[in-house]
Amino acid sequence: MPKFELDYDYLEETLLQLLAIPSPVGLTDAVARYTANQLEHMGVPFEMTRRGAIRATLKGKQARPARAIVAHLDTLGAMVRELKPNGRLAIVPIGHWSARFSEGCRLTVFTDKKQIRGTCLPLKTSGHAFGHEVDEQPTNWDQVEVRVDVSARSIMDLEAAGFRVGDFIAFDPNTEICPSGYITSRYLDDKAAVAALLTACKAVQDHKLIPPVDVHPLFTITEEVGSGASAALHGDIAEMVSMDIAIGAPGQNTDEHAVTICMQDMSGPFDYHLTRKLIGIAEKYNIAHRRDVFRFYRSDSAAAVEAGNDIRTALIGFGADASHAYERTHRSALTALARLTTHYLLSKPVAARDERKMASIDGFTEQLTPDEMVVPSTPLPVPHDFMDELLGTPKK
Template sequence: MSEEQAKSATPIRKIDIDIEYVKKTLLELLAIPSPAGFTDEAVRYTCKQLEDFGLHYEITRRGCIRADMKGRIYSPDRAIVAHLDTIGAMVKGLKDNGRLEIVPVGTWSSRFAEGARVTIFSDETQYRGTVLPVKASGHTFDTEVDTLEVTWANVELRVDEQAFSKQDLVSLGINVGDYIAVDPQPDISDSGFINSRHLDDKAGVAVLLAVAKAVSEYKLHLPVDCHLLFTISEEVGSGASAVLHQDVAEMVSIDTGPVAPGQSTDEFGVTIGMQDSSGPFDYHLTHKLINLCKEHGINHKRDVFKYYRSDSASALEAGNDIRTSLLCFGADATHGYERCHIRSLQALGQLLCCYIQSEPTSKHDQYELGPLTGFSHLPVGDLQTED
């Protein structure tokens, strides 16, 4: 048997990613503010990690990253994507009382902003502050604190400087449009729970980097080229719209899966998304991932998300003709003070390692336009036709 044939026959190995590396990397990423539109330093950090694993990468003009892991063949190749950007806020106005009117960056509720410690990035310096309801003093407003409507118009940012008028804010150099980053406040318990803001999707990024580390350390032979993508604008909708190239036939998105009443997702395994608000994910790629979980004993669930979209949606909306799927780590209180468990991150890493060792979902995907011969079937019994 030739070396090439031996590589082709190599069975899929179930790999446990380095969870200590995941925790370390996650904490370092969380310490880097990266609301959508303010992601350069998170990009630089991620590129340094890729360099440590000897991976070639390129970045787009705005900072999306595409790293390359070479396989036995180059086409039809695949991609795995996670996003570096998080939710945040921006200065909308300078108020006469010396506080700041703010608006969200990304979609999240002002309920989760109340009480948050933040950093304001002005043109010249940084300031600390706290997001508070406009009626924040219980000793003054009594029950009005409880009845205040939950809306961004009813919160304001108190700056930790001598700022008691609009002119004071002007003197500090604070401007409309200044970015505001929300403190993550990470905490990892002895029981394996990770509590923090911005686990979406920095936990996913940490897992994807751990997968790259595993490929390097275990010297895994990949059947086809795999691109690791890190996007910078998923929270505002454009995500993976500008980092793919025409050769990619299938893409797996990594993101948070909401743990909540009515959802199947939990915090102790990987969740395969079947559909989100943008529509169903690719049947064949999705079921391939489900079967990999079954074959390799990976704890998993399936779920459908109503108020949710990922990098997959932006890739398709940009005109890419690719199969897409969604893999999630389970997280409670998404876009709030989130919580996930190490076991979910471990299961996600196991599945990704199995996936990158697997053969392409369909050999027919090598064609952008091709014959019917070799095209996929669905499990519909007598309705199937011969090629």
């Protein structure tokens, strides 16, 4: 395996710049332009879809079976649902997140002509006015509103200021990097993975490394609403690894100081061979890693398969805490993710046979060889009714 060094300073600076660019689903042009500029500066060719998803190419020694590695540029956010008679805005979420994490947050409303600042607050905010009722409010999106930083006491005032139903809202990321190496911010999901992927591309370019097969870094723009990598793929791609957040919590095996290799999410198990290839790479190069299963999680990989793509998929993520809230990770997790990503794109494909969509059994993968299979010492009994039905024997 060729040797390389990762530019962590580049990773961190890129992450900070990405986090500074608002990009809720549907408002992603700016972050797509930034990412395209990074690829162009590295000398990595790319194409963009009509809406702004990016498919880059790191040319390999052979074109097929090609692989893709994907991270998403879009984030959570909100949209104006109603101009309220009290001069405030009712909102709905973009993506799936709890209203409890919106309360008290500063934000920007993107009107048709300008950007206006505001704060998201519960309907009953002031303890001096509502007393204990402040603590008794339910938590949902009907219980919050946006107080905009303009003089507005009516619907007419809001309209005169330029507010309309359907205006996008981006919440401030409130990013902080601590001397201890911890990084706290909204939207580490998935901009930390984007920064790690760009860093891996930079390592390949800086060291003039050539992957065994073509690699297509993909940057999607609708993962948070489920469609994600259903676009930007093409028929030569046989393997796809998604890079995303991985959450440590009670009952989970993920750690904030390691990369997680996900075995299954709510869409089902990931590819047996591709997943174990990633585990093997992590073990070989002493990359801190954990295996985990996520019950309430889906990624770009699921969107790609559900769109009808017959490809092997896997999911790797940076260990983190508090997803879709104030997320936290550690620089060691981002380094582990970037290292695993770089080693993977420089590795051989799972199976040479995968260069063709359809082929004979020659070269087909094997999960368990006959000598590994566990066979009961005593044959299990088969119900007579089942055998009668199977053999067509008349019932007595």
